[in-house]
Amino acid sequence: MSNTLIAPDSPLLDSCDVLIAGSGIVGLAHAVAALDAGHRVVVVERDSRPVGASIRNFGHVCVTGQAGDLAELAAVSRERWLTMAARADVRVAESGGVAVARGADELAVLEELQDSRPDAVRLLTREQIRALLGGAGSDSIVGGAHLVADLRVDPRTAAGTIATWLAGQDGARVHFGTAYLGTDGTHAVTSRGRVRADRVVVCVGHDLDYLYPDLAEANDVRRCALQMALVEGPGATIAPAVLTATSLLRYDAFAQTSAAAALRARITAASPDLVGIDANVMFTQRPDGRLLIGDSHHTERTVDPFLEEDTTETIHREICRVLGVDRLTFRQRWQGVYASSGRAPYLAADFGDHLSVRSVTSGVGMTISFGLAQRTFPN
Ligand SMILES: Cc1cc2nc3c(=O)[nH]c(=O)nc-3n(C[C@H](O)[C@H](O)[C@H](O)COP(=O)(O)OP(=O)(O)OC[C@H]3O[C@@H](n4cnc5c(N)ncnc54)[C@H](O)[C@@H]3O)c2cc1C
Incomplete structure (x- = not known):
């Protein structure tokens, strides 16, 4: 060509x-x-x-969430990121990820994945989740899982x-x-x-x-636009990438469990605001303690450059619910765009x-x- x-x-x-x-x-x-x-x-x-x-982006090397071919690629990538940390002084944290569950249906997804991949997924109690969140976390957390192979890099x-x-x-x-x-x-x-x-x-x-x-x-390669923000942290060190219910519906390893259908039905009925912005509510912490929070998804060949305040607020509200805080102080907002194909x-x-x-x-x-x-x- x-x-x-x-x-x-x-x-x-x-x-x-x-x-x-x-x-x-x-x-x-x-x-x-x-x-x-x-x-x-x-x-x-x-x-x-x-x-x-x-x-x-979030800088989340999401190894555990991948299935099939992508899981193979992610496993190789994980080793290469660790090599690059040693060779080029890239900041790579072997912190894993944490999936925070606030409902029995979320726990069911994590339990099912743990059954098939016991080395990759460690089920945790609410207290253990809070410990991984540096003491932060709302009372609505019922448990969750440590996704041990995930990495975090500073994007x-x-x-x-x-x-x-x-x-x-x-x-x-x-x-x-x-x-x-x-x-x-x-x-x-x-x-x-x-x-x-x-x-x-x-x-x-x-x-x-x-x-x-x-x-x-x-x-069918188009643009997917995502809204993100940088907020002040809750004063805790949160080493892992933090995933929530909507993440369990996005990444194949979770989404392909049979338990995911009930979770999807509940989120669709109970959280139309999250469904409407195609949310993957998650966050990671930067080295200065601030949190990268996001995100929404909108796919089109040419995307609007404008950030929707309602979208930012929907994501912000959901993350406050996970952390158990009323508000987070915003420092930056931006749009990220990646290539997307169905x-x-x-x-x-x-x-x-x-x-x-x-x-x-x-x-x-x-x-x-x-x-x-x-x-x-x-x-
Ligand atoms: C908000 C957001 C959150 C995300 N979170 C995660 C995450 O936590 N984990 C994860 O795995 N993935 C995540 N992703 C996806 C990930 O960021 C992308 O898949 C990845 O960065 C794509 O890399 P890239 O090199 O293709 O694109 P880019 O980083 O966009 O790089 C493409 C480069 O090509 C350059 N370029 C374009 N045209 C030309 C040209 N003609 N000549 C020379 N240079 C050119 C551009 O300037 C640009 O620097 C996220 C993405 C976004 C937007």
Whole structure:
């Protein structure tokens, strides 16, 4: 597949074995895997630093929640994140996740999963959950589970740290402020000149349609917009990523239990506000103690950039109910956007030996990207 925006006489910017377009977590994971497989790598990123979905998320490496193929990718990714912690000083916490249950139907989902995966899921009492929440947590909590394999990374710093580390490696270069425009089979064309590359791997997330609209349309890749906020913490150290009932309906390992049907019916009837914004109510703590809270989901080819105050308030209210507090003090609000497809959780398309496209299309890029990259560049 070629792109028509080619300027054959543009200057030569660089040369490499593998050119990666995009420095989000998908691109960076592929760059690391290509380097480890012995290739000379160039990353081009149109912005002056990573600012896409990869820095706007919860930083939850949600290993336990995945099933099937995604569980395999997540398991590989988990090991790679730990390796990157040692190699590149990326902040990775082996804190696990905690699923907080406030109803018997939520506990039933967790119990069923624990039966099939006893090593991955540890059922906890209310007091044990509160201990994991650093003493925080409302009286409505009836118990829950520790999801032991989950990791937490700091999303604000992880991608930038990996990019800086990559730029310092022999055999790797990173060009910020450089947009990938297309390839003619031997050279990639960028906004700063051509790059001689044997292989190009396009990892531009939800902006795939700007480059390859037919591919995006054929795979039903659209944009999913999510509302997030940063709030002051409750004064407790909350090490794990914290999931609630709506998360149990979103991630396959929970959602595929037979107990999930009753939970879904109850949430649909009792919490139309959460259903209406397609909520996954959860939070993680940043190193400064503040909480990343979210989120809602709205999928369209082109999404409105406007944040809905009612949506933020619905999420805020639900998180207050989990923490047992009246209000949380807001410090930031933002919209995150990721690639989404109803067809498949990720897109891996290869066009001959020269051009590949990789995009995580299910909102789990922090969880599976390193596994996906390992498949693209086995070593
Ligand atoms: C609010 C929110 C919460 C989430 N929470 C989680 C979570 O807790 N756990 C989890 O596993 N996943 C989570 N996700 C999903 C995860 O963040 C994404 O799946 C992942 O970040 C996608 O990575 P990416 O590299 O494809 O995209 P991005 O991070 O968006 O990176 C794409 C990059 O490509 C660049 N680019 C685009 N076009 C060009 C071009 N032509 N040339 C050069 N560069 C280009 C962009 O500037 C950008 O830097 C969340 C997502 C959001 C939005």
